[in-house]
Amino acid sequence: MNISKSQQLFSRAQESIPGGVNSPVRAFKSVGGTPIFLQRAKGAYLYDVDGNEYIDYINSWGPMILGHAYEPVVKAIQEKALESTSFGAPTELEIEMAELIKSMVPNVDLVRMVSSGTEACMSAIRLARGYTGKNKIIKFEGCYHGHADSFLVKAGSGVATFNIQTVPGVTAGVSEDTLVAAYNDLNAVQKLVDENKNEIAAIIIEPVAGNMGCILPQPGFLEGLRKLCTDENIIFIFDEVMTGFRLALGGAQERLKIDADLVTYGKVIGAGMPVGAFGGKLEIMKYIAPLGNVYQAGTLSGNPLAMIAGYTLLKELKQNPSIYQQLEEKGNYLHQGLQKVLQEANTPFVINHLGSMISIHFSDHPVVDFSSAASANNALFNKFFHAMLDRGVYLPPSAFETWFLSNALTTEDLDRTIQATKESLAGIL
Numbered sequence: 001m002n003i004s005k006s007q008q009l010f011s012r013a014q015e016s017i018p019g020g021v022n023s024p025v026r027a028f029k030s031v032g033g034t035p036i037f038l039q040r041a042k043g044a045y046l047y048d049v050d051g052n053e054y055i056d057y058i059n060s061w062g063p064m065i066l067g068h069a070y071e072p073v074v075k076a077i078q079e080k081a082l083e084s085t086s087f088g089a090p091t092e093l094e095i096e097m098a099e100l101i102k103s104m105v106p107n108v109d110l111v112r113m114v115s116s117g118t119e120a121c122m123s124a125i126r127l128a129r130g131y132t133g134k135n136k137i138i139k140f141e142g143c144y145h146g147h148a149d150s151f152l153v154k155a156g157s158g159v160a161t162f163n164i165q166t167v168p169g170v171t172a173g174v175s176e177d178t179l180v181a182a183y184n185d186l187n188a189v190q191k192l193v194d195e196n197k198n199e200i201a202a203i204i205i206e207p208v209a210g211n212m213g214c215i216l217p218q219p220g221f222l223e224g225l226r227k228l229c230t231d232e233n234i235i236f237i238f239d240e241v242m243t244g245f246r247l248a249l250g251g252a253q254e255r256l257k258i259d260a261d262l263v264t265y266g267k268v269i270g271a272g273m274p275v276g277a278f279g280g281k282l283e284i285m286k287y288i289a290p291l292g293n294v295y296q297a298g299t300l301s302g303n304p305l306a307m308i309a310g311y312t313l314l315k316e317l318k319q320n321p322s323i324y325q326q327l328e329e330k331g332n333y334l335h336q337g338l339q340k341v342l343q344e345a346n347t348p349f350v351i352n353h354l355g356s357m358i359s360i361h362f363s364d365h366p367v368v369d370f371s372s373a374a375s376a377n378n379a380l381f382n383k384f385f386h387a388m389l390d391r392g393v394y395l396p397p398s399a400f401e402t403w404f405l406s407n408a409l410t411t412e413d414l415d416r417t418i419q420a421t422k423e424s425l426a427g428i429l
């Protein structure tokens, strides 16, 4: 495969952009090699600057649930741009967006739009602290809630990919207020709560984790956390940046039948534009300024282009709930196909999958938390990644990221992916 233009651009990028990229995982640092510079994308396919085509399983890390350059979204953005790209003042569209979100997520009474998932999670934590008057939070090892200081303790995604143990610049004071438990370990959480009686403001979790590969909550885990939060007056925050509007219209809350107190969104909610949101019960949300004194603001919050993109996509999902059934079938089809070729290749593997989130760990033990993900054969994953890329399949360049399916994928694309997996394994094992 010729990637000479990507190679040239990567050399040039490193002269003016840290590491040549504007977000670390994109640099291919852990898998090695040159990041592919993209030119355009349509539906399920990406096209790089050298003219190579790839089937996309990153989908911009989640947002492109109906595929790239989805026409109704593109048209809506084009039309909206003619009215102004930003006002910094209220618009009717923001109300429509909030009403649409509320119609999909019944336990959200009020929702505040922001510009990224990081902002959403950071604001939700501040709100939980402001509401409860407590300082500490519990997060889970390998979960990633954006790059705000409090979340970078034992984080997943790039922090795990690059094996960064402590992030310079995050003060000890901030880190001390972040307590960490292993994912799926309810007893560990109970212990932290007992040891920090009346000090925990919030427990924040990815209800299906996507930043250490895809990891599913074990039966009873989220239910146990829910009960603990209710009993101890702790705000239960679902980080649905990845799962929101993806696992179901009402996200993981609907799919797993668990109500959180606050929910954060990103990715699908913006259809590829920079959008995040947090919302929840009126009783808590009324602490947010200007209703209350928990301050949170943003010049570009509710930006018209971002709102019209997200609104158009969410409306489409609401009007066509069969999309979720189709995604489900595609996820199952891919899972079965991958399972077959991996079994034939006779190498230990684990496929974790729910709906349109899926990942492979080359592991001989179940992958249920960060340490089991980290002890998989991730060197083999790195080889697998390149073998797949060479065959035109674009996977996340890290075993610590979930793959996202789009509904633009056809059975033929899935078959090509399964065949590429078979060939890749034959080449690297």
Ligand code: HOZ
Binding pocket: 023, 024, 025, 026, 061, 144, 157, 158, 211, 401
């Ligand atoms: N935090 C994203 C993956 N979990 C990476 C985003 C990016 O590099 O664009």
